[in-house]
Amino acid sequence: MKENLKNSISNYFSNGPKVVMIFMLVLMSATLVISATRKTVTVSIDGKEINITTFRRTFKTALEANDIAVGPKDKTTPSLDTRVNKKDKIYIKRAVNVEVAVDGKDLNIQTAEDNIEKMLDAERIDVADYDKVVPSVKEPITEGLKVSVTRVEAKMIKETKTLDYATVIKNDDNSEKGNTKVLQDGEQGEKVVATRVIYENGKEISRQVVNETVTKQPVQKVVAVGTLSSYTPSRGSTKILYNKSMRVKATAYSAGYEDTGKNPGDPGYERTATGTIAKRNPNGYSTIAVDPSVIPLGTKLYVEGYGYAIAEDTGGAIKGNIIDVYFSAGSQVNNWGVRWVNIYFVR
Known part of the structure; x- marks a missing residue:
């Protein structure tokens, strides 16, 4: 027993340096491992x-x-x-809190993106070309930032609208004033109007006409309006229409010698300055002499107290606002005498 103990102690002390060496190697390896992983x-x-x-x-x-x-x-x-x-x-x-108002919703978003544009992309909030983002999409992200996205939509609307016709007034020189007559009925035209309408978040904010195309031209209405004045010689008589009146001194003459210096059979007897035969026609146009510079020859008139007449003759004493009415008998000339009358230019 004593011998065995003695041998064990002897072996221990003889192997001691080896154990220490091994321990030190293990410790160094662990240190190296720790150092490598730290x-x-x-x-x-x-x-x-x-x-x-x-x-x-x-x-x-x-x-x-x-x-x-x-x-x-x-x-x-x-x-x-x-x-x-x-x-x-x-x-x-670190992500910060941002409020985004879009599509009728108020979204509370946490984001660590650099700016609004990147945040909207990251959150899959689509922004169309015309949409409005406030602040700008390049605005940096900060805590508590409030962003609004306004949806902007443009629509082209086409509408058919009527075109009013114009009314053209024409003078009717054969009708009395106040009388009107439709010569041509008016007809409305049509046009197609293209309008761009802008909506923000579904609400209309503006509209602008971008094009108008006439598809049917309007037809103008033509109305004739009388220009003639009227005169009624006496109660029950036919109304006389005229476009001009004048007050003149009226004398009378006949084809006899005392007025013309000619007798029946003489050259030019009863002939007027226009070559017609002087006539007195109570139911038609009678001959009168005028100053052509005042009343052109061929003018038709109504002479107050005498009747319808046509300017066919002239006379040496007929100058200015003077007329000479023709009668077929000298007695009628005497009865007429000299008087002031109104004459009316008729058509």
Whole structure:
């Protein structure tokens, strides 16, 4: 027994340096392993940097081990699944709260995007070319930012509208004043009007006519309006229509020698200046002599107290506003004498 104990002690002390050596090697290996897996990483959160020490393989587990939470809308560069190496750096941008009014809804959104345009893309909020975004889509994202998206829609509307016809007035020189006659009925035309209508969030805010195409021309209405005045010689007589009147001094003559210096059978007897035979026709037009510079030859008149007449003759004493009415007998000439009368220019 004593011999065995003695041998054991002897063996221990003889192998002691070897055990110590092995222990030291194990300790050095562990130290090297720890040193190799221990990493210092810089974490930048919204521009503020901290250093952490980690033995973890990925940024996700490294951050969790150091109680650094990353929200679902926070952005990291590189990604959380990236393998961690010594002296690596990870950037974390915290999501902020943004209010977005769109399509009749008020959305509370968390986002870590750089500007409004990127946020809308990330949230899958489509913005058409004409839609309005306030503030501008390039506006940086900040905490509490309020964004409104106004839906703008342009529609082209085509309408058929009537075109009013014009009324043309024409003088009717054969009708009394106040009388009208429709010579041609008017007819409305048509046109197609193209209008651009702008809506914001479904509400009309403006409209502008961009084109008008006449598809049917209107037909003008033509109305004849009388221009003649009227005169009624006496009660029950036929109304006389005229376009002009004049007050003149009226004398009378016949074809006899005392008025013309000619007797029956003489050349030019009863002939007027226009070559016609002087006549007195109570039921038609009688001959009168006029000053052609005042009343053109061939003019038809109504002579007050005498009747219808036509300017066919002239006379040496007939100058200015003087007429000479013709009678077939000298006694009638004497009965007429000289008087002031109204004459009416008839058609």
